[in-house]
Amino acid sequence: MTVTVNILGPGFVGEVMGVTSRLLDDSDILSSIHAAYLSHKVIVIRDFPIAADPLVRISELFGPADPHHVAAVRHPDQPKITILSNQDEPGRKPEMKKFGAGWHSDYSYMRRPSNATLLLGAEVPGEGGDTLFADTARAFDTLSDEMKRKIIGLKVRHEYRFTKDRTHPGARWNFLSEAEQAATPEVVHPLVIRHPETGAHCLFIAPSSVSGVKGIVGMDDAESDALLAGLFAHMTSERLVYRHKWRPGDLVIWDNRSTIHSATTDQLPSHQVRRMYRITTNGSEPLAA
Ligand SMILES: O=C(O)CCC(=O)C(=O)O
Ligand SMILES: [Fe+2]
Missing domain, CATH: 3.60.130.10 (Clavaminate synthase-like)
Structure with missing residues (x-):
């Protein structure tokens, strides 16, 4: 079967x-x-x-x-x-x-x-409430060789409650208890990961405005923000997205x-x-x- x-x-x-x-x-x-x-x-x-x-x-x-x-x-x-x-x-x-x-x-x-x-x-509603998905392995594959070389080996700081804009309605600074903050400290992950089952190289970042990516380890904010913004735009471009x-x-x-996703419930x-x-x-x- x-x-x-x-x-x-x-x-x-x-x-x-x-x-x-x-x-x-x-x-x-x-x-x-x-x-x-x-x-x-x-x-x-x-x-x-x-x-x-x-x-x-x-x-x-x-x-x-x-x-x-x-x-x-x-x-x-x-x-x-x-x-x-x-x-x-x-x-x-x-x-x-x-x-x-x-x-x-x-x-x-x-x-x-x-x-x-x-x-x-x-x-589910008759209309709306869709979920978007993007392929982070294809996002890596479709970068230039120069960009691939530049980002392999970089590390990224992540933190659940991190938002650039603390006034954002979804900002978790505002509603995590002390215990929840203690359970979600900053962690560091590779920017490009090797999928443990397929071996594919995948970008392991996402542009959520409320959870997340603080910056690239060892880079100043301006350089890190510019590099991340370029990668975010690439990985969520229409040709990589399914609705x-x-x-x-x-x-x-x-x-x-090997993917990122976004609800449209907002x-x-x-x-x-x-x-x-x-x-x-x-x-x-x-x-x-
Ligand atoms: O409700 C959705 O479309 C997705 C929600 C979500 O991000 C999840 O379940 O991890
Ligand atoms: Fe999710």
Whole structure:
């Protein structure tokens, strides 16, 4: 039993056909899903059951689930699942409604960033609330040889609460508790990483305005900002970006080592209800290219 894959994006993103929850016990199907994820970086499975158990089962292919550190966003019966919602939900801060807006890779500010993220459209609007993805391996490959030589070996400082603009509505300076600040100190990762499973060289930075990239180690701010701005513009240029328009039951699984993503929930009117189930899996320390 095998699956077929339709390419949806510019050179990446595979729609994996022929997967039903009945087949999640079939080891050939599972290994072809995993192979599709590594080669296409983002995979889309349609009509996945909107239920906790099948999502937890398929997530085990990608690594151990990492329950969200904010208990209020967890699924009430299954802590491995986070529920993202653009609605007012009990116990949640309003900032959580726009979770994921702005380009990022999940947990890039942690010593061990995520491997895969699985996001299931439980309730999606007819229009809007799309998710954007960009291919960071292709972004590296399409740089000039001179730029590749210049950036290989550089290291980048990341910090969860860092924003250039502290007045930004999503600035985490404003809402992290002391314990949450202590749990997210500055970390340093290579600017170009070697993917641990495919060996691809990938840019490991993203231009989120609220989480993140502080600067390049050993460079003054002006030089670091200019170099990063050029790389950010390149890696989010239209020819590297795929826009996912959600249908209910879409399960999108992405590789955080070879892609970045951005929710567009900041542009979604609140009468358009959007609820997603999410699992992220534990990864390893990024390797330098
Ligand atoms: O809601 C989305 O479209 C993406 C949210 C996000 O960044 C994530 O789940 O990691
Ligand atoms: Fe994310």
